[in-house]
Amino acid sequence: MLSRGRSEMEFKTVHEMYRHWAETRPGLPAYYVKRQGGYVPVSWQAFGQSIRDFAVGLMALGMEYRDPVSILGLTRPEWDIADKAAMSAGGIAVGVYHSNTAAQVHHVVHHSESRFLIVENRQQWEKVRTIRKDLPHVKRFIVMDPWEGAAEEGLVSFEEVLDLGRRERPRHEQEYRRRFESVAPDDTAILFYTSGTTGPPKAAMLTHANVLAACEFMRDLKIFTAQDTSVLWLPMPHIYGRIAMIAGTYTGTVGYYAESLDKMIENLQEIRPTIFYSVPRIFEKVHSRVLSQAAESSPLKRKIFAWALATGLRRSRMLREGALPPRSLEWKYRLADRLVFRKVRQVFGGRIRILISGGAPIAKEILEFFHGAGILPLELYGITEVLGCTMNRPDRYRLGSVGPPGPGVELRLAEDGEILIRSKMVFKGYLKDPEKTAEVLSPDGWYATGDIGTVDQDGFVWITDRKKDILITAGGKNVAPQNIENILKTSPYISQALVCGDRKPYLTALITLDPEEMRKWAQAQGIEVSSLQEMASHPRVTDFIDSIVRDKNRELAQYEQIKAFRIVPEEFSQDSGTLTATLKVRRREVVKKYGHLIDEMYQA
Incomplete structure (x- = not known):
């Protein structure tokens, strides 16, 4: 414990x-x-x-x-x-x-x-x-x-x-x-409705004491100061947005309201925040755009970018291992910073010191990219019913992990690897649903998160997947789909991916295309298409995505590899009900909507 x-x-x-x-x-x-x-x-x-x-x-x-x-x-x-x-x-x-x-x-x-x-x-x-x-x-x-x-x-x-x-x-x-x-402190302050990724939304009752405990959790991490500025844009009905705002007030961080998501890049240049809270999808998009712009540049600029990235990643690796980079590497890094990384930081306004990622898992490759560019990315783990659980700190972080338990948090693993949490932030139950409450909250205050994870010898927590999302193949292999999906999404051409294969002989995937990047690719290839639907069915597009999937499969164990895929002819979205407000895929809705495509892959 x-x-x-x-x-x-x-x-x-x-x-x-x-x-x-x-x-x-x-x-x-x-x-x-x-x-x-x-x-x-x-x-x-x-x-x-x-x-x-x-x-x-x-x-x-x-x-x-x-x-x-x-x-x-x-x-x-x-x-x-x-x-x-x-x-x-x-x-x-x-x-x-x-x-x-x-x-x-x-x-x-x-x-x-x-x-x-x-x-x-x-x-x-x-x-x-x-x-x-x-x-x-x-x-x-x-x-x-x-x-x-x-x-x-x-x-x-x-x-x-x-x-x-x-x-x-x-x-x-x-x-x-x-x-x-x-x-009173134990009176309900806020009703947070769960995202409904696995069923009808439940109303989690969070008390004033719970919210104030989350404020102290954030303060005691010693990350945020009264000199910091942040951007207020995350959805307020979600704990991430609301607690980031309230805890920011508690720690003295001053927030600037973004005008809209469409104007975010423009607003970042005006606000010039030192801290930026976001869900992974925004960081994935920035990462994809930077790689795409580099790929479209002249041969010399591509060579400079590749050299700078390799230099940044090497320095990042040494810092994370606690080693002091040699002077020669520091000189190279300064040059790489002047030529490349300063421009990456400028996307966030130029003063950024910390990126905070939460709300969903993020690929380690993306965290390494930003760290190499001179920005510290800190992943945190919080859930509706518990608010804060774990978080990396500037003086204690491990990319790919969600960090050690935060101040005041007790954490242990159940026999099946499920993460259990006890703290003063644990909610008092679901409104009008004592049965569901009893399923997840023990009499002695332990909350069953539904997340499967491990804890390493240094106390860092690693989440592998949602307990309900774990796939068990026909061969009896337990597979965590989120890790595979994150690897697929590191391609700038893939917007979203959903891996299937529960009780099936092999894994398959539904893939959505990034419209902007695929339009550029199609133009460069001389392919004329007028819509995303048309692009999704084009044989050369299918071949191109197939080459990406085969390349990503090299990073996976044989039983984790994608054997077939289908390109969904539209992007997952909040309007269609296939994404939550924090841009997480609603698995049940996607499977229901595109079940015919999944069936095709196994019938074939």
Whole structure:
């Protein structure tokens, strides 16, 4: 068993922490937001006032103590204000993914019995309108970005709620204070709905004590400082985005809101963060683009890039082994940095010191690439029901591992290799589902993660796969598909991969193409195609992907090798229900949608 110590909490509730910062840092920036072409700070005093005004506005609209409040939309300041306002008025905050379908929105809002539903804009309201009559618990609908005619549909604007709170403050102030102070550490602060990769989403009840313990977990890692800046963009209904934001507040890191995912590269140049949180898919895309650009350059530039990369990887290997690189290597690295790696760092704004990868596994090759380029990539492991589990640190990291257990975390392995976790961050159960809770949470507080892993002699944790995803071939071999999928995705031409083969004689894969990279390749080959569907069925494309798969098979044991594949004629996406909000593949949905292609590979 592995354990790390922890200190006592400083706050009783999440909203108490936010009030403390508003009172002790009134003139300091709480966050930055893009307005009129530039990033401007919003002070803690202004942020704290907005939280209180919105909370009182909700109370004036009929919010009762412990009422759940659902928030549907992308990450933006209004989302955060509503989140903390709901908690400070004694309620429970419920996040709803912007990519959810109307049916999925209904499940979350109805199951949580939310009394208020805050939607971002007209696009989100169009989904809600179709299910409005099936949400009997909802008292009021609030919209962040109103449009002409929104009031006629019974919507109240976000600004109207703030104005109402300011006007009604004298009447509700005493009750607001009573509710604020009445919330206990063990009361539910947030309902996190699981991603639903293996079934209907469950509502994990995370308490104020759980969230504050996660803040201390992040602080005690001694990675983040008040001098750091980060980008706020990860989805707030997911623990990764929400805890990164709240813990960032706790450690003093200042966040800048990205305008959108499409404008991320542009925003990174303006924000110039020192820390960047992301899911692996973003890092995979950056890695693929850099390799692709190098491949398209002149023969001399290709040669320089290959030399620089080899130099960076050699230096990275020595540093990770605890060896001091010789002076000759350091001179070469400085030249490589000037010619190549500085440009890689510039993608993230030029000041980046740490990349944090979470939410899904990432290929070791990609971590090594960034480390070689002079950026420290730290992988962390957290799950909805436990928040933080393990994390690499600047002074103690191992690429490919998710790091040792974090402060205050006990970790052990079950007989079958399943990772078990116990800490003050472990949730109090699933809402309205004691049976599912009992399946994963033991009476003495151990949570069964569903992840299979190992722990090396130095205490580093290595995750091999999800317990439910492990494939057992007809020959009796246990295969972890995620490792194989990550190897396939290191090709810039492959966007996603899903490995199949449970109870089958061999492994197969469904593969999606990277549209941009494949378009360039097709052009260079003189292949004329007008769509991704057309490209997926082109025989020369199939031959090209086959050569990539055969090349990647060399990195795998014989029983892990892909014997057949099919190219899916579209990308997996959130809209189609085949990706989660953190861009993880929904295996069940993919298998259901493309089962005919899987059957073909085994019939053949």
